[in-house]
Amino acid sequence: MAGVASSTRQRSRIAPYLMILPALAYLGVFYVVPFYSLFRTSLSTMGGSIYLPKLTFAWQWSNYGHALSEYRDQILRSFGYALAATVLCILLAFPLAYVIAFKAGRYKNLLLGLVILPFFVTFLIRTIAWKTILADNGLVVSALGSIGLLPSEGRLLSTGWAVIGGLTYNWIIFMILPLYVALEKIDPRMLEASRDLYGSNRRMFGKIILPLAMPGVLAGSLLVFIPAVGDFINADYLGSTRTTMIGNVIQKQFLVVKDYPVAAALSFVLMALILVGVLLYTRALGTEDLV
Amino acid sequence: MADIDPRVLARLASRRRFIGGGAAAAAAAILGPSFLAACSSDKSASGPSDAPKAPEDDGSPASGKLRISNWPLYMADGFVAAFQTATGLTVDYKEDFNDNEEWFAKNKEPLSRKQDIGADLVVPSEFMAARLAGLGWLNPISESRWTNRKNMRPDLLGSKVDPGRKFTAPYMSGMVGIAYNRAATGRDLTKVADMWDPAFKGKLSLLSDMRDGLGMFMMSQGGSPEDPTLPDVQKAVDIIKEQKDRGQIRRFTGNDYADDLAAGNIIVAQAYSGDVVQLQKDNPDLKFVIPETGSSTFVDTMVIPYTTQNQKAAEEWINYIYDRANYAKLIAATKYVPVLSDMTAELTKIDPELANNPLINPPKETLAKLKAWAPLTDEQTQEFNKAYAAVTGG
Numbered sequence: 001m002a003g004v005a006s007s008t009r010q011r012s013r014i015a016p017y018l019m020i021l022p023a024l025a026y027l028g029v030f031y032v033v034p035f036y037s038l039f040r041t042s043l044s045t046m047g048g049s050i051y052l053p054k055l056t057f058a059w060q061w062s063n064y065g066h067a068l069s070e071y072r073d074q075i076l077r078s079f080g081y082a083l084a085a086t087v088l089c090i091l092l093a094f095p096l097a098y099v100i101a102f103k104a105g106r107y108k109n110l111l112l113g114l115v116i117l118p119f120f121v122t123f124l125i126r127t128i129a130w131k132t133i134l135a136d137n138g139l140v141v142s143a144l145g146s147i148g149l150l151p152s153e154g155r156l157l158s159t160g161w162a163v164i165g166g167l168t169y170n171w172i173i174f175m176i177l178p179l180y181v182a183l184e185k186i187d188p189r190m191l192e193a194s195r196d197l198y199g200s201n202r203r204m205f206g207k208i209i210l211p212l213a214m215p216g217v218l219a220g221s222l223l224v225f226i227p228a229v230g231d232f233i234n235a236d237y238l239g240s241t242r243t244t245m246i247g248n249v250i251q252k253q254f255l256v257v258k259d260y261p262v263a264a265a266l267s268f269v270l271m272a273l274i275l276v277g278v279l280l281y282t283r284a285l286g287t288e289d290l291v
Numbered sequence: 292m293a294d295i296d297p298r299v300l301a302r303l304a305s306r307r308r309f310i311g312g313g314a315a316a317a318a319a320a321i322l323g324p325s326f327l328a329a330c331s332s333d334k335s336a337s338g339p340s341d342a343p344k345a346p347e348d349d350g351s352p353a354s355g356k357l358r359i360s361n362w363p364l365y366m367a368d369g370f371v372a373a374f375q376t377a378t379g380l381t382v383d384y385k386e387d388f389n390d391n392e393e394w395f396a397k398n399k400e401p402l403s404r405k406q407d408i409g410a411d412l413v414v415p416s417e418f419m420a421a422r423l424a425g426l427g428w429l430n431p432i433s434e435s436r437w438t439n440r441k442n443m444r445p446d447l448l449g450s451k452v453d454p455g456r457k458f459t460a461p462y463m464s465g466m467v468g469i470a471y472n473r474a475a476t477g478r479d480l481t482k483v484a485d486m487w488d489p490a491f492k493g494k495l496s497l498l499s500d501m502r503d504g505l506g507m508f509m510m511s512q513g514g515s516p517e518d519p520t521l522p523d524v525q526k527a528v529d530i531i532k533e534q535k536d537r538g539q540i541r542r543f544t545g546n547d548y549a550d551d552l553a554a555g556n557i558i559v560a561q562a563y564s565g566d567v568v569q570l571q572k573d574n575p576d577l578k579f580v581i582p583e584t585g586s587s588t589f590v591d592t593m594v595i596p597y598t599t600q601n602q603k604a605a606e607e608w609i610n611y612i613y614d615r616a617n618y619a620k621l622i623a624a625t626k627y628v629p630v631l632s633d634m635t636a637e638l639t640k641i642d643p644e645l646a647n648n649p650l651i652n653p654p655k656e657t658l659a660k661l662k663a664w665a666p667l668t669d670e671q672t673q674e675f676n677k678a679y680a681a682v683t684g685g
Contacts, residue, residue, distance in 0.1 A: 128550075131550065131551075131554070132554070135554045135555065136555055136556045137555040137556075153493060153538070154493070155493065155556075157556055158493070158542060237547075240493075240541050240542055241535045241541065241542060241543060241682075241684060242535070242538070244684030248684050249684070252680050252683070253680070255392070256676050256680055257676045257677050257680045258673065259673075259677070
């Protein structure tokens with residue numbers, strides 16, 4: 001009997017490891033190995049022909065200097081655009097998630113379905129569809145033009161505004177869903193309690209809803225900001241020659257110029273900057289334990 | 292969704308520019324220690340090797356199966372069937388050639404080991420064909436089986452890329468020129484400098500492909516893609532940079548300038564002749580001009596990899612295409628510029644409009660203004676790409 005018990009205990013100790021083994025293996029093969037390989041590439045010199053390149057590992061830190069000095073504008077622009085898109089996502093998604101969570105009643109699932117519905121259409125097509133909406137001869141431009149709200153270029157498409165708009169549109173679902181989940185979890189009795197204590201709507205929002213929604217804001221911000229910084233499709237289709245983002249640079253360095261070391265260095269710079277930004281952000285919101 | 296032109300979908304994977312193109316190559320470069328190992332150990336592929344010889348030709352007629360790998364939408368309906376009937380050969384025709392670099396990334400390993408790549412004839416662009424020939428990976432095309440070679444345009448026969456056309460048989464060619472919406476510009480454009488008119492500020496697009504983008508500007512500065520030098524390229528890049536900084540250039544594009552042109556976001560575009568023929572159907576105001584100082588042309592070529600399983604059948608196919616009557620059917624479908632000379636009579640038989648369209652059947656004076664890119668060395672390709680990428684955004 002004792003033997004059976006101890007073997008069960010043993011098994012239960014190993015079981016969690018066995019359960020994460022597939023995920024660990026997956027991460028090892030598809031994350032750690034490429035990560036290491038990319039890191040080596042970023043510190044290599046390139047020789048041979050560009051078609052059959054020969055990368056030699058040489059602690060070539062100048063790749064990073066080159067990447068930072070040459071593409072500073074694009075890096076700053078990417079972070080600026082991504083930040084603007086994230087803030088816009090929060091502003092747009094919060095009221096929507098709030099309504100779905102608290103006011104939608106039996107239409108909750110329908111509304112959630114409607115939020116998700118556009119995302120059945122591929123990312124690329126949805127982005128290109130914006131070209132039709134924002135076209136120079138389109139309704140939106142002429143309407144904004146008649147009330148004098150057009151940017152200095154006199155157009156919307158192929159401006160930084162269109163890129164920010166595209167990023168917001170494409171990633172907003174990743175803000176809505178975590179926000180909804182966070183708001184959904186709020187116990188309605190707390191809101192009742194606040195009303196019973198003569199709390200105003202504003203205080204109820206500031207003291208109860210917002211603090212409890214913070215994990216959703218944080219998760220949503222990360223889910224929006226990180227992919228948005230590295231995005232290149234929106235800048236490619238909705239931007240102009242003066243709105244290139246760091247993703248466009250990396251794409252071009254990898255696929256056209258084929259300067260793999262610099263492209264890899266840029267990828268690392270991007271990763272490092274995102275990591276720093278995310279750490280500062282989580283620290284500032286003080287919600288490390290809530291994600 | 293209903294408002295999206297179905298052609299947009301087609302163009303996402305359009306043949307001149309494929310957004311994922313080369314992704315495989317880049318992935319291989321990042322991912323593979325095996326790739327790196329393969330590169331460094333692969334001495335045979337890094338330099339031009341001895342001239343390859345075609346397999347012995349016993350003079351017997353071609354038989355068996357021919358496997359062709361071509362670009363999508365690059366064939367006429369019923370053409371393959373007609374070839375099969377005429378020759379008794381079986382053709383396995385695949386439209387799986389999407390991007391030169393992508394194709395190269397996929398096939399260089401087996402080719403360097405001389406292993407079959409599943410195709411007996413492929414249709415890369417000329418620069419890629421030159422690279423393959425330089426690596427010694429192409430079989431020469433037998434002159435005795437390619438009797439219709441005499442129908443080739445003389446300017447192509449004398450090309451620097453493959454003097455005498457021993458390894459490459461041009462398939463289609465096209466022109467890079469200036470497309471403009473006459474109704475919106477209010478005037479005709481004739482030279483490169485016309486694109487810098489302040490009236491077109493933010494309404495102009497240029498091509499992001501290095502060769503197609505720069506050729507015209509090098510020629511306007513006295514250089515030539517036939518004999519490219521870095522200073523010439525840099526001069527062209529500087530001109531483009533100046534205009535970009537002024538806000539004159541709205542976008543650098545692949546084929547997707549077509550949508551902007553149709554929507555009126557762009558009124559002047561550096562464009563491919565074949566695209567403009569299609570766009571003119573919907574918009575008769577659209578004009579296409581080769582600037583006075585000339586422009587560049589591109590050629591896609593049929594080549595036989597040295598791993599071919601049926602050399603004779605591939606030669607038979609090339610010869611069949613080089614028959615003017617057969618070739619006219621292809622032109623009617625693809626709307627590109629013929630690589631055979633004197634096509635007017637055969638095109639007229641199909642549709643007089645084809646023969647009269649200067650974008651499909653350009654007059655000799657236009658052809659004389661076109662120059663094809665010389666084969667570039669690796670260093671040149673890298674330098675030129677780098678120089679242009681510095682302007683096109685990255």
